[in-house]
Amino acid sequence: MSVTTANKRRLPGDFAPSQAKAQAAALRVNHAGEYGAGRIYAGQLAVLKHHACAEELTHMAAQEQVHLAAFERILPAYGVRPTLLMPLWHVGGWLLGACTAAMGARAAMACTVAVESVITEHYNEQLTNGAVDVALHPEITKFRDEEMEHHAIGLAHDAALTPLYAPLTASIRSICRAAIALCARI
Ligand SMILES: [Fe+2]
Ligand SMILES: [Fe+2]
Numbered sequence: 001m002s003v004t005t006a007n008k009r010r011l012p013g014d015f016a017p018s019q020a021k022a023q024a025a026a027l028r029v030n031h032a033g034e035y036g037a038g039r040i041y042a043g044q045l046a047v048l049k050h051h052a053c054a055e056e057l058t059h060m061a062a063q064e065q066v067h068l069a070a071f072e073r074i075l076p077a078y079g080v081r082p083t084l085l086m087p088l089w090h091v092g093g094w095l096l097g098a099c100t101a102a103m104g105a106r107a108a109m110a111c112t113v114a115v116e117s118v119i120t121e122h123y124n125e126q127l128t129n130g131a132v133d134v135a136l137h138p139e140i141t142k143f144r145d146e147e148m149e150h151h152a153i154g155l156a157h158d159a160a161l162t163p164l165y166a167p168l169t170a171s172i173r174s175i176c177r178a179a180i181a182l183c184a185r186i
Helices: 003-007 017-048 054-077 086-102 105-128 134-156 165-185
Strands: none
Touching: 017 054, 017 086, 017 105, 017 165, 054 134, 086 105, 086 165, 105 134, 105 165
């Protein structure tokens, strides 16, 4: 079902306007999140391109590009506009990636653990709260599983051995949750 039908006479099974609004917010966040994730990995690769973990970072960055491409297609199909904050995520995402990578490969992986845990949480929420069209669930489930894989890659690369791991990841998680709240509205 497309959100654009919200402006027409609703049929059984169509979303009510409030549900359409919740779906638009979730999809806008998905798009912005995938864009931001790609920028984080780009920032990390700018610093760690010769490090042993570069191959893993490149693998995760490539998957984020596939996720982003899907939402580039889905947003217009559902009549949803992207967040107005894209320029902020363009710069902020890259800086978050580059700054954590400058602290070392483990800190970069700690950033991945924090970011991917919040993205996984966000996908799980929309897969269970009825906000998003069930037709999108298989694709979102696949992306959620790949975000969990990224989270596991971070942990496998000793993210938790980063000095100040707990406050670092808690701060990054807070930034991600604030970004989600902003993108849902703006
Ligand atoms: Fe992703
Ligand atoms: Fe990811």
